[in-house]
Amino acid sequence: MRTPANIAGHPIHPMLVTIPIGLWIFSLVADLVALRSAAPEDWSLVAFYAMVGGIVGALAAALPGLVDLLSLEDRAIKKTALIHMSLNLTIVALYVVNAWLRWDAHAIGGLPLALSVLAVAMLLVSGWLxxxxxxxxGIGVSAEPREQTQRHA
Incomplete structure:
Protein backbone atom coordinates (compact mmCIF):
# COMPACT_ATOMS: atom_id res chain seq x y z
CA MET A 1 0.00 0.00 0.00
CA ARG A 2 1.59 3.21 -1.15
CA THR A 3 1.24 5.97 1.41
CA PRO A 4 -0.03 9.43 0.46
CA ALA A 5 2.95 11.23 2.02
CA ASN A 6 5.60 10.36 -0.56
CA ILE A 7 8.09 11.87 -2.96
CA ALA A 8 8.28 10.13 -6.34
CA GLY A 9 6.68 7.06 -4.79
CA HIS A 10 9.07 6.93 -1.82
CA PRO A 11 7.41 7.31 1.61
CA ILE A 12 8.65 10.40 3.46
CA HIS A 13 8.15 9.25 7.07
CA PRO A 14 10.68 6.37 6.95
CA MET A 15 13.24 8.71 5.35
CA LEU A 16 12.90 11.29 8.12
CA VAL A 17 12.76 9.03 11.19
CA THR A 18 16.42 8.14 10.78
CA ILE A 19 17.34 11.68 11.88
CA PRO A 20 15.83 11.63 15.41
CA ILE A 21 16.69 7.96 15.93
CA GLY A 22 20.35 8.55 15.13
CA LEU A 23 20.58 11.79 17.11
CA TRP A 24 18.87 10.37 20.19
CA ILE A 25 21.02 7.26 20.24
CA PHE A 26 24.10 9.45 19.78
CA SER A 27 22.85 11.64 22.64
CA LEU A 28 22.72 8.60 24.91
CA VAL A 29 26.21 7.54 23.80
CA ALA A 30 27.50 11.06 24.56
CA ASP A 31 25.89 10.85 28.01
CA LEU A 32 27.63 7.54 28.67
CA VAL A 33 30.97 8.92 27.46
CA ALA A 34 30.48 11.93 29.78
CA LEU A 35 30.37 9.58 32.76
CA ARG A 36 33.96 8.45 32.09
CA SER A 37 35.37 11.52 30.34
CA ALA A 38 37.97 14.01 31.55
CA ALA A 39 35.70 16.71 30.05
CA PRO A 40 32.18 15.59 31.00
CA GLU A 41 30.66 19.05 30.46
CA ASP A 42 31.67 18.96 26.79
CA TRP A 43 30.06 15.56 26.24
CA SER A 44 26.99 16.66 28.14
CA LEU A 45 26.67 19.64 25.81
CA VAL A 46 27.04 17.35 22.78
CA ALA A 47 24.27 15.14 24.23
CA PHE A 48 22.05 18.19 24.73
CA TYR A 49 22.44 19.44 21.15
CA ALA A 50 21.93 15.96 19.71
CA MET A 51 18.79 15.66 21.83
CA VAL A 52 17.39 18.99 20.62
CA GLY A 53 18.19 18.08 17.01
CA GLY A 54 16.34 14.81 17.52
CA ILE A 55 13.29 16.67 18.83
CA VAL A 56 13.22 18.89 15.75
CA GLY A 57 13.74 15.88 13.47
CA ALA A 58 10.97 13.92 15.19
CA LEU A 59 8.50 16.75 14.76
CA ALA A 60 9.39 16.94 11.05
CA ALA A 61 8.90 13.16 10.70
CA ALA A 62 5.59 13.29 12.57
CA LEU A 63 3.79 15.31 9.90
CA PRO A 64 4.08 12.78 7.05
CA GLY A 65 3.57 10.01 9.60
CA LEU A 66 0.24 11.55 10.58
CA VAL A 67 -0.79 11.88 6.92
CA ASP A 68 -0.01 8.19 6.45
CA LEU A 69 -1.88 7.24 9.64
CA LEU A 70 -5.00 9.08 8.51
CA SER A 71 -4.98 7.14 5.23
CA LEU A 72 -5.09 3.71 6.90
CA GLU A 73 -8.33 1.78 6.62
CA ASP A 74 -7.56 -1.60 8.20
CA ARG A 75 -8.59 -1.40 11.89
CA ALA A 76 -5.84 -3.71 13.21
CA ILE A 77 -3.10 -1.82 11.38
CA LYS A 78 -4.58 1.52 12.40
CA LYS A 79 -4.50 0.36 16.04
CA THR A 80 -0.82 -0.55 15.67
CA ALA A 81 -0.17 2.83 14.03
CA LEU A 82 -1.92 4.67 16.88
CA ILE A 83 0.20 2.84 19.45
CA HIS A 84 3.30 3.65 17.38
CA MET A 85 2.30 7.33 17.25
CA SER A 86 1.49 7.45 20.97
CA LEU A 87 4.86 5.96 21.86
CA ASN A 88 6.62 8.45 19.59
CA LEU A 89 4.79 11.43 21.07
CA THR A 90 5.66 10.17 24.56
CA ILE A 91 9.31 9.82 23.53
CA VAL A 92 9.35 13.39 22.20
CA ALA A 93 7.79 14.59 25.47
CA LEU A 94 10.47 12.72 27.47
CA TYR A 95 13.20 14.37 25.42
CA VAL A 96 11.61 17.81 25.81
CA VAL A 97 11.62 17.32 29.60
CA ASN A 98 15.15 15.94 29.39
CA ALA A 99 16.38 18.95 27.39
CA TRP A 100 14.63 21.32 29.82
CA LEU A 101 16.41 19.64 32.76
CA ARG A 102 19.73 20.21 31.00
CA TRP A 103 19.06 23.80 29.88
CA ASP A 104 20.93 25.62 32.66
CA ALA A 105 23.08 22.84 34.04
CA HIS A 106 25.24 20.32 32.26
CA ALA A 107 23.54 17.29 33.76
CA ILE A 108 25.73 14.22 33.95
CA GLY A 109 24.01 11.00 34.96
CA GLY A 110 21.01 10.96 37.25
CA LEU A 111 17.49 11.69 36.03
CA PRO A 112 18.46 13.01 32.57
CA LEU A 113 20.43 9.83 31.84
CA ALA A 114 17.55 7.68 33.11
CA LEU A 115 15.13 9.56 30.85
CA SER A 116 17.42 8.97 27.87
CA VAL A 117 17.66 5.24 28.58
CA LEU A 118 13.88 4.99 28.99
CA ALA A 119 13.24 6.95 25.79
CA VAL A 120 15.66 4.82 23.75
CA ALA A 121 14.02 1.65 25.11
CA MET A 122 10.63 3.02 24.06
CA LEU A 123 12.14 3.94 20.69
CA LEU A 124 13.07 0.28 20.19
CA VAL A 125 9.45 -0.77 20.79
CA SER A 126 8.12 1.98 18.52
CA GLY A 127 10.58 1.02 15.79
CA TRP A 128 9.52 -2.60 16.08
CA LEU A 129 5.89 -1.54 15.59
CA GLY A 138 3.05 -3.64 3.57
CA ILE A 139 2.42 -0.05 4.64
CA GLY A 140 4.49 2.23 2.41
CA VAL A 141 5.29 -0.65 0.07
CA SER A 142 4.17 -0.60 -3.54
CA ALA A 143 3.23 -4.12 -4.66
CA GLU A 144 3.40 -3.36 -8.38
CA PRO A 145 6.86 -2.90 -9.87
CA ARG A 146 7.52 0.50 -11.37
CA GLU A 147 8.37 0.79 -15.06
CA GLN A 148 11.85 2.14 -14.31
CA THR A 149 12.55 -0.77 -11.94
CA GLN A 150 11.55 -3.29 -14.61
CA ARG A 151 14.01 -1.83 -17.13
CA HIS A 152 16.93 -2.24 -14.71
CA ALA A 153 16.07 -5.80 -13.71
Whole structure:
Protein backbone atom coordinates (compact mmCIF):
# COMPACT_ATOMS: atom_id res chain seq x y z
CA MET A 1 0.00 0.00 0.00
CA ARG A 2 1.59 3.21 -1.15
CA THR A 3 1.24 5.97 1.41
CA PRO A 4 -0.03 9.43 0.46
CA ALA A 5 2.95 11.23 2.02
CA ASN A 6 5.60 10.36 -0.56
CA ILE A 7 8.09 11.87 -2.96
CA ALA A 8 8.28 10.13 -6.34
CA GLY A 9 6.68 7.06 -4.79
CA HIS A 10 9.07 6.93 -1.82
CA PRO A 11 7.41 7.31 1.61
CA ILE A 12 8.65 10.40 3.46
CA HIS A 13 8.15 9.25 7.07
CA PRO A 14 10.68 6.37 6.95
CA MET A 15 13.24 8.71 5.35
CA LEU A 16 12.90 11.29 8.12
CA VAL A 17 12.76 9.03 11.19
CA THR A 18 16.42 8.14 10.78
CA ILE A 19 17.34 11.68 11.88
CA PRO A 20 15.83 11.63 15.41
CA ILE A 21 16.69 7.96 15.93
CA GLY A 22 20.35 8.55 15.13
CA LEU A 23 20.58 11.79 17.11
CA TRP A 24 18.87 10.37 20.19
CA ILE A 25 21.02 7.26 20.24
CA PHE A 26 24.10 9.45 19.78
CA SER A 27 22.85 11.64 22.64
CA LEU A 28 22.72 8.60 24.91
CA VAL A 29 26.21 7.54 23.80
CA ALA A 30 27.50 11.06 24.56
CA ASP A 31 25.89 10.85 28.01
CA LEU A 32 27.63 7.54 28.67
CA VAL A 33 30.97 8.92 27.46
CA ALA A 34 30.48 11.93 29.78
CA LEU A 35 30.37 9.58 32.76
CA ARG A 36 33.96 8.45 32.09
CA SER A 37 35.37 11.52 30.34
CA ALA A 38 37.97 14.01 31.55
CA ALA A 39 35.70 16.71 30.05
CA PRO A 40 32.18 15.59 31.00
CA GLU A 41 30.66 19.05 30.46
CA ASP A 42 31.67 18.96 26.79
CA TRP A 43 30.06 15.56 26.24
CA SER A 44 26.99 16.66 28.14
CA LEU A 45 26.67 19.64 25.81
CA VAL A 46 27.04 17.35 22.78
CA ALA A 47 24.27 15.14 24.23
CA PHE A 48 22.05 18.19 24.73
CA TYR A 49 22.44 19.44 21.15
CA ALA A 50 21.93 15.96 19.71
CA MET A 51 18.79 15.66 21.83
CA VAL A 52 17.39 18.99 20.62
CA GLY A 53 18.19 18.08 17.01
CA GLY A 54 16.34 14.81 17.52
CA ILE A 55 13.29 16.67 18.83
CA VAL A 56 13.22 18.89 15.75
CA GLY A 57 13.74 15.88 13.47
CA ALA A 58 10.97 13.92 15.19
CA LEU A 59 8.50 16.75 14.76
CA ALA A 60 9.39 16.94 11.05
CA ALA A 61 8.90 13.16 10.70
CA ALA A 62 5.59 13.29 12.57
CA LEU A 63 3.79 15.31 9.90
CA PRO A 64 4.08 12.78 7.05
CA GLY A 65 3.57 10.01 9.60
CA LEU A 66 0.24 11.55 10.58
CA VAL A 67 -0.79 11.88 6.92
CA ASP A 68 -0.01 8.19 6.45
CA LEU A 69 -1.88 7.24 9.64
CA LEU A 70 -5.00 9.08 8.51
CA SER A 71 -4.98 7.14 5.23
CA LEU A 72 -5.09 3.71 6.90
CA GLU A 73 -8.33 1.78 6.62
CA ASP A 74 -7.56 -1.60 8.20
CA ARG A 75 -8.59 -1.40 11.89
CA ALA A 76 -5.84 -3.71 13.21
CA ILE A 77 -3.10 -1.82 11.38
CA LYS A 78 -4.58 1.52 12.40
CA LYS A 79 -4.50 0.36 16.04
CA THR A 80 -0.82 -0.55 15.67
CA ALA A 81 -0.17 2.83 14.03
CA LEU A 82 -1.92 4.67 16.88
CA ILE A 83 0.20 2.84 19.45
CA HIS A 84 3.30 3.65 17.38
CA MET A 85 2.30 7.33 17.25
CA SER A 86 1.49 7.45 20.97
CA LEU A 87 4.86 5.96 21.86
CA ASN A 88 6.62 8.45 19.59
CA LEU A 89 4.79 11.43 21.07
CA THR A 90 5.66 10.17 24.56
CA ILE A 91 9.31 9.82 23.53
CA VAL A 92 9.35 13.39 22.20
CA ALA A 93 7.79 14.59 25.47
CA LEU A 94 10.47 12.72 27.47
CA TYR A 95 13.20 14.37 25.42
CA VAL A 96 11.61 17.81 25.81
CA VAL A 97 11.62 17.32 29.60
CA ASN A 98 15.15 15.94 29.39
CA ALA A 99 16.38 18.95 27.39
CA TRP A 100 14.63 21.32 29.82
CA LEU A 101 16.41 19.64 32.76
CA ARG A 102 19.73 20.21 31.00
CA TRP A 103 19.06 23.80 29.88
CA ASP A 104 20.93 25.62 32.66
CA ALA A 105 23.08 22.84 34.04
CA HIS A 106 25.24 20.32 32.26
CA ALA A 107 23.54 17.29 33.76
CA ILE A 108 25.73 14.22 33.95
CA GLY A 109 24.01 11.00 34.96
CA GLY A 110 21.01 10.96 37.25
CA LEU A 111 17.49 11.69 36.03
CA PRO A 112 18.46 13.01 32.57
CA LEU A 113 20.43 9.83 31.84
CA ALA A 114 17.55 7.68 33.11
CA LEU A 115 15.13 9.56 30.85
CA SER A 116 17.42 8.97 27.87
CA VAL A 117 17.66 5.24 28.58
CA LEU A 118 13.88 4.99 28.99
CA ALA A 119 13.24 6.95 25.79
CA VAL A 120 15.66 4.82 23.75
CA ALA A 121 14.02 1.65 25.11
CA MET A 122 10.63 3.02 24.06
CA LEU A 123 12.14 3.94 20.69
CA LEU A 124 13.07 0.28 20.19
CA VAL A 125 9.45 -0.77 20.79
CA SER A 126 8.12 1.98 18.52
CA GLY A 127 10.58 1.02 15.79
CA TRP A 128 9.52 -2.60 16.08
CA LEU A 129 5.89 -1.54 15.59
CA UNK A 130 6.88 0.61 12.60
CA UNK A 131 8.70 -2.36 11.11
CA UNK A 132 5.68 -4.55 11.75
CA UNK A 133 3.53 -2.15 9.73
CA UNK A 134 6.00 -2.10 6.84
CA UNK A 135 7.12 -5.72 6.70
CA UNK A 136 3.96 -7.53 7.78
CA UNK A 137 1.22 -5.19 6.52
CA GLY A 138 3.05 -3.64 3.57
CA ILE A 139 2.42 -0.05 4.64
CA GLY A 140 4.49 2.23 2.41
CA VAL A 141 5.29 -0.65 0.07
CA SER A 142 4.17 -0.60 -3.54
CA ALA A 143 3.23 -4.12 -4.66
CA GLU A 144 3.40 -3.36 -8.38
CA PRO A 145 6.86 -2.90 -9.87
CA ARG A 146 7.52 0.50 -11.37
CA GLU A 147 8.37 0.79 -15.06
CA GLN A 148 11.85 2.14 -14.31
CA THR A 149 12.55 -0.77 -11.94
CA GLN A 150 11.55 -3.29 -14.61
CA ARG A 151 14.01 -1.83 -17.13
CA HIS A 152 16.93 -2.24 -14.71
CA ALA A 153 16.07 -5.80 -13.71
Missing amino acids: GGKMVYLA
